[in-house]
Amino acid sequence: xxxxxxxxxxxxxxxxxxxxxxxxxxxxxxxxxxxxxxxxxxxxxxxxxxxxxxxxxxxxxxxxxxxxxxxxxxxxxxxxxxxxxxxxxxxxxxxxxxxxxxxxxxxxxxxxxxxxxxxxxxxxxxxxxxxxxxxxxxxxxxxxxxxxxxxxxxxxxxxxxxxxxxxxxxxxxxxxxxxxxxxxxxxxxxxxxxxxxxxxxxxxxxxxxxxxxxxxxxxxxxxxxxxxxxxxxxxxxxxxxxxxxxxxxxxxxxxxxxxxxxxxxxxxxxxxxxxxxxxxxxxxxxxxxxxxxxxxxxxxxxxxxxxxxxxxxxxxx
Amino acid sequence: xxxxxxxxxxxxxxxxxxxxxxxxxxxxxxxxxxxxxxxxxxxxxxxxxxxxxxxxxxxxxxxxxxxxxxxxxxxxxxxxxxxxxxxxxxxxxxxxxxxxxxxxxxxxxxxxxxxxxxxxxxxxxxxxxxxxxxxxxxxxxxxxxxxxxxxxxxxxxxxxxxxxxxxxxxxxxxxxxxxxxxxxxxxxxxxxxxxxxxxxxxxxxxxxxxxxxxxxxxxxxxxxxxxxxxxxxxxxxxxxxxxxxxxxxxxxxxxxxxxxxxxxxxxxxxxxxxxxxxxxxxxxxxxxxxxxxxxxxxxxxxxxxxxxxxxxxxxxxxxxxxxxxxxx
Numbered sequence: 001x002x003x004x005x006x007x008x009x010x011x012x013x014x015x016x017x018x019x020x021x022x023x024x025x026x027x028x029x030x031x032x033x034x035x036x037x038x039x040x041x042x043x044x045x046x047x048x049x050x051x052x053x054x055x056x057x058x059x060x061x062x063x064x065x066x067x068x069x070x071x072x073x074x075x076x077x078x079x080x081x082x083x084x085x086x087x088x089x090x091x092x093x094x095x096x097x098x099x100x101x102x103x104x105x106x107x108x109x110x111x112x113x114x115x116x117x118x119x120x121x122x123x124x125x126x127x128x129x130x131x132x133x134x135x136x137x138x139x140x141x142x143x144x145x146x147x148x149x150x151x152x153x154x155x156x157x158x159x160x161x162x163x164x165x166x167x168x169x170x171x172x173x174x175x176x177x178x179x180x181x182x183x184x185x186x187x188x189x190x191x192x193x194x195x196x197x198x199x200x201x202x203x204x205x206x207x208x209x210x211x212x213x214x215x216x217x218x219x220x221x222x223x224x225x226x227x228x229x230x231x232x233x234x235x236x237x238x239x240x241x242x243x244x245x246x247x248x249x250x251x252x253x254x255x256x257x258x259x260x261x262x263x264x265x266x267x268x269x270x271x272x273x274x275x276x277x278x279x280x281x282x283x284x285x286x287x288x289x290x291x292x293x294x295x296x297x298x299x300x301x302x303x304x305x306x307x308x309x310x311x312x313x314x315x316x317x
Numbered sequence: 318x319x320x321x322x323x324x325x326x327x328x329x330x331x332x333x334x335x336x337x338x339x340x341x342x343x344x345x346x347x348x349x350x351x352x353x354x355x356x357x358x359x360x361x362x363x364x365x366x367x368x369x370x371x372x373x374x375x376x377x378x379x380x381x382x383x384x385x386x387x388x389x390x391x392x393x394x395x396x397x398x399x400x401x402x403x404x405x406x407x408x409x410x411x412x413x414x415x416x417x418x419x420x421x422x423x424x425x426x427x428x429x430x431x432x433x434x435x436x437x438x439x440x441x442x443x444x445x446x447x448x449x450x451x452x453x454x455x456x457x458x459x460x461x462x463x464x465x466x467x468x469x470x471x472x473x474x475x476x477x478x479x480x481x482x483x484x485x486x487x488x489x490x491x492x493x494x495x496x497x498x499x500x501x502x503x504x505x506x507x508x509x510x511x512x513x514x515x516x517x518x519x520x521x522x523x524x525x526x527x528x529x530x531x532x533x534x535x536x537x538x539x540x541x542x543x544x545x546x547x548x549x550x551x552x553x554x555x556x557x558x559x560x561x562x563x564x565x566x567x568x569x570x571x572x573x574x575x576x577x578x579x580x581x582x583x584x585x586x587x588x589x590x591x592x593x594x595x596x597x598x599x600x601x602x603x604x605x606x607x608x609x610x611x612x613x614x615x616x617x618x619x620x621x622x623x624x625x626x627x628x629x630x631x632x633x634x635x636x637x638x639x640x641x642x643x644x645x
Binding site: 013019020021022023034035036037038039041043046047048049052053055056057072074180181183187188189198199200203204205207209210211212213214216217219220221222223224225226239240241243244247250251255279309310311312317 | 341348349350352363364365366367368370372375376377378381382384385386402404509510516517525527528529532533534536537538539540541542543545546548549550551552553554555556568569570572573576580608637638639640645
């Protein structure tokens with residue numbers, strides 16, 4: 001598919017467009033290109049920002065990767081606009097919808113929510129894989145083989161990680177069952193895993209307030225809310241940005257209390273991946289573990305059914 | 318300390334282009350409120366550039382996971398009010414070592430971030446609300462200069478005119494704000510959490526209000542998100558009297574903000590809106606530029622809201638438990 005696209009035109013930029021959790025799911029692919037590409041530009045947008053303030057550079061040299069499980073209206077609208085501007089449009093989807101009709105190409109993905117899903121086929125994984133393929137085809141990517149291997153073993157690593165977290169997550173959920181505010185800290189390649197945990201899992205599904213804070217920015221403001229009663233969930237990534245998360249951890253240990261919780265990618269098996277590419281896989285372990293283990297356990301202890309919504313899919317908005 | 322004249326900013330970019338005519342990437346790097354104040358410039362450039370690639374980074378991520386494209390074809394703009402932020406100083410040094418052209422934007426001449434900066438831009442700060450916006454305005458102008466000199470920008474003259482007018486517009490706007498800021502303070506003083514939301518170029522003004530003014534300076538937990546993503550998660554927190562603060566843009570993303578407002582009103586949230594449209598930007602700046610001046614008019618007004626809540630809660634904005642007091 002990519003070969004076909006690239007044989008017809010030069011791709012100079014990639015735009016990732018989606019809303020909410022799917023927007024967060026675009027982050028691993030975007031983060032990879034933003035950090036590794038020498039020339040190719042990558043940007044990500046929540047769908048309606050793309051619709052109402054479309055960047056001028058979008059043209060026939062743009063690959064627009066547009067993601068929605070079932071065809072979110074503003075995401076379909078964004079796809080139409082990208083197409084009008086001449087971009088190649090690629091839909092990542094679960095159910096066929098207007099989105100798959102609009103887009104030039106489509107790739108089905110498996111939702112991270114389901115136990116039977118293969119974690120190397122989720123939206124975030126397909127996005128990252130695409131980003132790596134694009135870089136390989138355009139500028140070259142020295143660790144492509146290692147990355148392919150990582151995708152091959154990802155689901156196995158995830159399932160081990162899930163087992164590892166079973167008791168830990170139950171303890172965390174018990175400790176947080178009456179919590180009014182749960183702050184999520186993450187940085188670098190895992191920032192969006194924190195973002196999705198905060199906005200989709202904790203706020204949307206369980207209706208508990210959840211600020212999400214970048215571990216670096218923590219020291220430039222948000223750390224002032226910390227006291228011994230604050231509930232904090234810190235993701236520690238593997239890779240170049242690990243010291244940034246560890247810096248936050250040191251501070252939390254000194255000034256926080258027993259509700260400071262850390263989830264370390266090393267404990268989830270990230271070291272099984274090749275050292276040159278493993279940092280880009282943090283998200284692909286964190287996001288499903290948070291959704292399928294931590295969120296579900298918190299749903300049990302809080303008694304909030306995570307499948308029900310007050311507004312989503314029910315109200316007009 | 319001598320504030321850099323806005324009319325001199327074009328020379329900085331011209332000099333960089335004398336050395337390196339091919340500028341292909343522009344990075345905006347800072348921490349906390351200074352990173353947030355870089356955002357409108359970044360947003361403008363990303364929105365309008367046809368070729369230049371741009372991104373914005375918190376300084377330590379830039380230092381530890383430096384993008385592969387930082388090189389002699391890059392301009393790296395770093396920003397720190399006091400200029401001593403160690404992460405931002407390290408980012409400036411690293412950028413210079415990679416061959417990038419570095420511009421430090423600071424209030425403090427000779428500060429750490431200027432050490433490895435090829436150019437230093439000094440902004441105003443103390444004397445007025447418009448002075449506090451000089452940082453954001455200068456960064457926006459730098460972005461416009463880069464765009465105009467590399468790709469040509471058809472609204473360049475209008476941008477300079479708008480930047481000239483905006484200072485007095487800000488100082489006029491803030492005159493009438495105190496009563497509504499007091500009402501906000503009364504209404505929100507006991508809120509256990511405050512949600513702050515916006516979109517477009519103002520997204521990071523919402524972030525800064527949430528992270529710096531509420532969490533840092535008032536110790537009030539606060540959650541912030543783009544009004545576009547609001548309907549895909551955070552809106553499930555909406556209920557009667559849930560405390561929201563919405564920064565409403567006059568520019569193109571107004572539709573996103575208006576949609577969020579309608580939803581919050583419908584379910585009787587405790588809602589306060591700071592609406593850029595009340596300050597009639599469209600009559601003052603070219604209509605194609607309103608988006609980029611929205612954060613510049615909303616930010617000082619929001620600051621007055623924070624000042625008033627600090628008074629009512631008897632918690633001065635200068636009070637800290639950790640910042641500047643501990644090693645971290």
